Amino acid sequence: MNERVPKVVIVGAGFGGLAAAKRLAGKAVDVTLVDRRNHHLFQPLLYQVATAALSPADIAAPIRSIFADAPNVRVLLDEVTGIDAGSHQILLDRTGPLDFDWLILSTGARHSYFGHDHWAKHAPGLKSIEDALEIRRRVLMALELAETESNVWRRRQLLTFVVIGGGPTGVEMAGAIAELARRSVSRDFRSITPRCSRVVLVEAGDRVLPGFPPQLSAAAEQALRDLGVEILVNTPVSEIEDDLVIAGQERIAADTVVWAAGVQASPAARWLGAEHDKQGRIFVERDLRVPHHERIFAIGDTANVPGMDGKALPAIAPVAKQQGRCVADQILGRCSTPFTYRSFGNLATIGRSKAVIDWGRHQQSGFIAWLIWSFAHIWFLIGFRSRIAVGVNWLWNYLTYQRSARLITGEAVKSKSESISRQAA
Amino acid sequence: MNERVPKVVIVGAGFGGLAAAKRLAGKAVDVTLVDRRNHHLFQPLLYQVATAALSPADIAAPIRSIFADAPNVRVLLDEVTGIDAGSHQILLDRTGPLDFDWLILSTGARHSYFGHDHWAKHAPGLKSIEDALEIRRRVLMALELAETESNVWRRRQLLTFVVIGGGPTGVEMAGAIAELARRSVSRDFRSITPRCSRVVLVEAGDRVLPGFPPQLSAAAEQALRDLGVEILVNTPVSEIEDDLVIAGQERIAADTVVWAAGVQASPAARWLGAEHDKQGRIFVERDLRVPHHERIFAIGDTANVPGMDGKALPAIAPVAKQQGRCVADQILGRCSTPFTYRSFGNLATIGRSKAVIDWGRHQQSGFIAWLIWSFAHIWFLIGFRSRIAVGVNWLWNYLTYQRSARLITGEAVKSKSESISRQAA
Numbered sequence: 001m002n003e004r005v006p007k008v009v010i011v012g013a014g015f016g017g018l019a020a021a022k023r024l025a026g027k028a029v030d031v032t033l034v035d036r037r038n039h040h041l042f043q044p045l046l047y048q049v050a051t052a053a054l055s056p057a058d059i060a061a062p063i064r065s066i067f068a069d070a071p072n073v074r075v076l077l078d079e080v081t082g083i084d085a086g087s088h089q090i091l092l093d094r095t096g097p098l099d100f101d102w103l104i105l106s107t108g109a110r111h112s113y114f115g116h117d118h119w120a121k122h123a124p125g126l127k128s129i130e131d132a133l134e135i136r137r138r139v140l141m142a143l144e145l146a147e148t149e150s151n152v153w154r155r156r157q158l159l160t161f162v163v164i165g166g167g168p169t170g171v172e173m174a175g176a177i178a179e180l181a182r183r184s185v186s187r188d189f190r191s192i193t194p195r196c197s198r199v200v201l202v203e204a205g206d207r208v209l210p211g212f213p214p215q216l217s218a219a220a221e222q223a224l225r226d227l228g229v230e231i232l233v234n235t236p237v238s239e240i241e242d243d244l245v246i247a248g249q250e251r252i253a254a255d256t257v258v259w260a261a262g263v264q265a266s267p268a269a270r271w272l273g274a275e276h277d278k279q280g281r282i283f284v285e286r287d288l289r290v291p292h293h294e295r296i297f298a299i300g301d302t303a304n305v306p307g308m309d310g311k312a313l314p315a316i317a318p319v320a321k322q323q324g325r326c327v328a329d330q331i332l333g334r335c336s337t338p339f340t341y342r343s344f345g346n347l348a349t350i351g352r353s354k355a356v357i358d359w360g361r362h363q364q365s366g367f368i369a370w371l372i373w374s375f376a377h378i379w380f381l382i383g384f385r386s387r388i389a390v391g392v393n394w395l396w397n398y399l400t401y402q403r404s405a406r407l408i409t410g411e412a413v414k415s416k417s418e419s420i421s422r423q424a425a
Numbered sequence: 426m427n428e429r430v431p432k433v434v435i436v437g438a439g440f441g442g443l444a445a446a447k448r449l450a451g452k453a454v455d456v457t458l459v460d461r462r463n464h465h466l467f468q469p470l471l472y473q474v475a476t477a478a479l480s481p482a483d484i485a486a487p488i489r490s491i492f493a494d495a496p497n498v499r500v501l502l503d504e505v506t507g508i509d510a511g512s513h514q515i516l517l518d519r520t521g522p523l524d525f526d527w528l529i530l531s532t533g534a535r536h537s538y539f540g541h542d543h544w545a546k547h548a549p550g551l552k553s554i555e556d557a558l559e560i561r562r563r564v565l566m567a568l569e570l571a572e573t574e575s576n577v578w579r580r581r582q583l584l585t586f587v588v589i590g591g592g593p594t595g596v597e598m599a600g601a602i603a604e605l606a607r608r609s610v611s612r613d614f615r616s617i618t619p620r621c622s623r624v625v626l627v628e629a630g631d632r633v634l635p636g637f638p639p640q641l642s643a644a645a646e647q648a649l650r651d652l653g654v655e656i657l658v659n660t661p662v663s664e665i666e667d668d669l670v671i672a673g674q675e676r677i678a679a680d681t682v683v684w685a686a687g688v689q690a691s692p693a694a695r696w697l698g699a700e701h702d703k704q705g706r707i708f709v710e711r712d713l714r715v716p717h718h719e720r721i722f723a724i725g726d727t728a729n730v731p732g733m734d735g736k737a738l739p740a741i742a743p744v745a746k747q748q749g750r751c752v753a754d755q756i757l758g759r760c761s762t763p764f765t766y767r768s769f770g771n772l773a774t775i776g777r778s779k780a781v782i783d784w785g786r787h788q789q790s791g792f793i794a795w796l797i798w799s800f801a802h803i804w805f806l807i808g809f810r811s812r813i814a815v816g817v818n819w820l821w822n823y824l825t826y827q828r829s830a831r832l833i834t835g836e837a838v839k840s841k842s843e844s845i846s847r848q849a850a
Contacts, residue, residue: 027626038569038833055480057830064613065831074615077569077833129834144502148520188489190499380724388821392813405482406461406490409554410503 005030008331009090012266013040013063015317016300019324025070026333032098034090036079039061041129044317045390047169049132050258051176052140052406054212056129058383058389080107083271093097102145102295102331105268106324108314109279109301119240123162123257133409138256139177142407143184145255147191159197160254162245164237165261167211168205168348171220173258174201175351178227184406199229200254202247204236204261209348211314212363214358219365223354224396228276237261238424252330263315268302277304279388281312286338288327299323305339308329311330313341317380349373352398430455433756434515434525436693438465438488440742441725442531444480444749450495454755457523459515460505463487466554467806469742470815475683476601477565477831478491483814484806505532508696509821510718525719525773527756530693531749534704536741537689543552544665548587550681551594558834563681563804565604565833568610569596570618570680578678583620587670589662590686592636593773596645598683600776603652609831624654625679627672629661629686632779634773636739637788641781644790648779659695662686688740693727700727711763713752722755724748730764738766742805753837776797777823 006029010017013035021033028269039060048054051171067073079093089097141160146158161181163174169380181197200206201224207217208231220233235248242384245252265280274282275291281304282290290296300320307313327395329335347369350354355370357363364372374394381387451455452792464485471750473479482585482725492498503665508526514522536550549559566695568768571583586606588599626649632642633649633656646656670677690705699715699780706729707715713728715721725745732738744766754760774780774796780795782788789797799819806812 038565038831055482055830056832056834057480060832062613068612071615075613076573080572094570117447129832133834140463147504148501188487188500189491190496285439388817389814392817396813399734405480405553406463407481407485409481410560 005332006101007099007100008030008104008225009033010104010106011090012106012108012300012302012320013037013075014043014320015107015301016302016320016324017104018063018066018247019321020104020106020299020328021067021073023325024331025067025073027072027396029072029102029331031064031073032076032100033067033073034076034078034080034092034098035063036077036129038064038077039129040066044215045376045381046126046132047172047176048130049129049405050126050135050139050173050370052136052178054177054226054335054393055405056133059407060129072421073188080271083296084361085272085296086314095372100295103297104300104324104327105210105290105296105298106300106320107266107268107280107302109263111259112262112279113259114262116240117261117359122242123238123245124260126173127263131188134255135258136405137408140406143181143192147189153255155192155196156198157253158255159192160252160256161197162247162254162257163200164202164240164245164247164257164259166208166231166233167202167260169327170201170203170260171208171348171350172256173260174199174229175221175224175227175349175354177258178224178229179351182228194228197228199227199230199234200247200252202232202235202237202245204234204251206234206235212356212358214347216358216363216365219243220348220350220356220405222355223350223365226354227351227360236327263301265302269278274297274298277312278306287330288323288339297327299327302383305341307341314346316346318344327418347373347376426745427510431526431756432524433527433529434459434523435529435531436460436498436515437531437533437691437725437727439468439531439533439725439745441545441727441745441749442529443488444497444746444755445529446492446749447532447749448490448753449756450498452497454497454527454756457501457525458488458492458498459501459503459505459517459523461821462553463489463502464554465491466792468552470650470806471551471557472597472601474554474830475551475560475564475598477561478601479815479818480830481558483818485554494690498804502659505696508721510697510721512722518570520585525720529749530566530694530707530715530721530723530727530753531541532690532691532727533687533726534690535566537687537704538684539687541665544559544684547665547667548589548594548670548684550684552688560598560681561830563834564605565831568606568614568617569833573616579618580621581623581720582668582678583675583680584617585681586622586624587627587672587677587679587682588682589627589670589672589682590666591626591630591656591658592685593634593687595626595628596633596649596773596775597681598650598685599624600649600774600779603649603654604776607653619653621651624652625657625672625677626654627660627662629659631659632750633658635780637771637773637783640789641783641788644777645775645781647775648775648790651779652776654828660729676845680692688726690727693723697721699723702737703727704792705788712755713748713764722752724752730766739760739771740772743769752768773803 010033042059045059076186082091113119142158149155177200209217241245255258269276282298284303302314304312313319346358355373356365357369435458467484470484506517538544542816569584574580603624634642664671694707707723708730724738738744756850771783780798781790782794
């Protein structure tokens with residue numbers, strides 16, 4: 001009997017892969033969900049880990065736990081190295097090849113430095129828990145070093161934080177860093193004050209949140225300025241060195257630089273030799289199939305799917321989730337219509353009490369938008385416990401302006417502090 | 426006026442240093458609290474981070490936040506490299522030397538491999554957050570690798586967990602690992618079952634919890650056996666290699682080994698040329714002063730202080746806290762009597778519902794002891810928020826048998842998994 005059950009392999013347990021696997025759980029299919037990490041990450045809140053408001057476990061859930069009660073879903077911790085489409089197999093790094101009847105590629109994206117890979121070590125991006133902890137470590141360490149720095153010029157450099165890229169992630173990071181570096185310091189530190197800290201958001205285009213209507217960009221810019229963020233638009237970054245960002249005509253001396261400017265899809269297109277856009281996303285059919293592969297789908301950040309306006313749908317969780325459910329339904333024989341995205345609004349948040357929402361026909365900004373944003377994010381967090389934990393933390397942060405996860409950890413703590421102090425000496 | 430205020434320098438923000446600084450906060454002294462980490466760590470619950478029940482931020486609080494409202498306490502992130510007692514200065518790694526009128530050394534201890542330093546990489550100890558995350562990563566990764574391992578011998582090795590040292594930390598670790606590796610697997614994993622996992626607690630002496638009365642050792646051993654832990658007493662470890670522990674006559678093939686056998690005081694005795702015991706603890710005067718240094722105190726794990734029975738007081742939080750308050754009182758001119766330790770009971774816990782408590786005159790074990798242990802630990806956690814977060818997590822874990830922080834993170838994830846799989850291949 002087992003032989004007649006189709007084998008579905010899902011690569012990647014992000015929003016898309018997880019939604020597909022959930023839809024297939026308990027059905028007459030044999031599902032294997034492969035991910036190189038053991039946890040699903042709620043990426044929209046990752047910037048809160050990077051800015052010490054939440055702990056990693058608050059926004060991540062072990063994939064196995066999610067499917068503990070679904071005996072037809074097997075979770076495999078491994079990394080895909082290639083696809084042998086002819087023999088219907090995916091190739092894995094650690095275990096042997098895996099047969100599939102249906103394959104769903106939801107392998108996501110990582111940040112891209114547009115060919116400047118040497119920028120990576122000066123300006124970490126924000127995709128994984130390790131990225132978030134590294135950024136948290138750098139931000140908190142810069143404040144600590146500034147507290148004891150007597151050289152005024154050097155202290156200014158330690159207290160300058162540059163975020164590159166004015167999309168939702170960049171806007172959220174800049175707002176959260178400004179709150180952390182300008183609010184928290186006021187009581188906890190003795191030598192540095194809010195005035196000392198400078199947070200700069202650099203965007204190459206002519207406004208922040210380019211995917212939103214212009215009036216929301218303006219609202220976001222105002223909210224950021226209220227938090228003390230400097231905004232540089234029409235300012236492409238031409239070089240990032242140790243402690244220096246060259247943006248337009250400006251040379252910004254900054255110890256802490258965060259990259260939120262570009263992403264690149266995983267190499268799924270290369271595995272299949274499929275046609276892709278310049279961000280590496282596969283041009284899929286209208287039913288999300290990879291062209292020339294009847295039984296391989298690509299979804300989420302791995303796929304380029306045109307929306308109503310002809311532009312590719314944005315790389316956000318709701319798109320990936322709807323696509324995951326759509327391909328699961330196709331595998332179950334339920335759905336044969338082309339995929340259409342139903343938007344329930346596009347959100348971005350700025351600091352602790354402002355957000356912008358694009359509902360399509362109308363827009364919203366300010367505190368009410370922030371409340372909606374908060375409830376939506378707590379609601380969509382995987383797992384009941386995470387919702388409680390995040391809710392408690394947020395309420396606490398909101399009432400006290402405190403950040404609960406202000407820990408400097410990691411083996412690199414010491415070496416970084418040493419190299420900085422020697423340089424300064 | 427400022428010149429007449431005495432300068433108190435406290436090195437180390439563990440339980441002792443923190444208690445001293447809290448007692449001195451708001452008084453007519455100028456306090457500098459130096460620590461190489463930015464957080465105070467609630468070490469008694471560190472084993473719960475190592476076994477994925479709690480997040481690091483649940484048991485750690487930024488030192489600065491604790492003293493945000495105490496303007497006379499300055500917090501300095503730096504590492505002490507030595508003491509110049511003649512000129513009343515401590516020497517720091519990053520910033521310049523620091524003058525003191527009074528010096529409190531509460532520098533704690535780290536684990537010691539009794540001269541076998543090469544054991545460290547095979548058998549990490551449990552002192553810092555990094556240690557705990559490393560142990561968590563190894564335990565969770567071993568389960569993941571076992572799930573896909575087809576070689577029976579190799580799988581058994583992956584599912585064997587050895588804890589070396591039968592003191593409170595070892596007992597707590599063994600119990601928690603047994604729960605994690607034998608309970609969680611039952612629903613989340615498809616190939617491995619509780620029967621596969623083997624947890625071995627190795628103790629060189631003739632019983633676990635040697636610091637407790639024999640009947641509590643017996644209760645603890647029974648509780649551990651109920652959880653499925655094998656106990657080897659009178660079994661000194663003679664060698665630890667990659668994936669192998671030689672304990673007494675046994676050769677135990679195990680991927681995951683945890684060291685809980687020995688600690689060594691920080692080099693404070695060496696800085697002062699003071700007499701110390703073989704664990705490096707300074708033999709202090711009855712008022713906790715370092716001999717020949719009228720204005721230097723050593724407390725907590727840094728000091729060897731005889732108790733009522735003539736043996737050194739145990740390295741536990743209540744001892745350090747009472748000593749911290751005692752030296753602070755002496756500096757404030759309040760207390761001149763010799764230090765005496767008032768014991769409110771000595772506790773250790775085994776798994777999710779058992780504990781042992783030594784009240785001195787009588788003893789307690791079982792579920793009631795565990796409830797007392799739980800409330801005591803939540804109560805003594807620094808900060809209101811941590812209490813809520815830990816309370817919520819514990820209640821959740823207790824009701825569901827789930828572990829909320831089951832994340833495999835860290836750059837080392839991949840290399841370890843690769844090296845293991847290659848070895849196995």
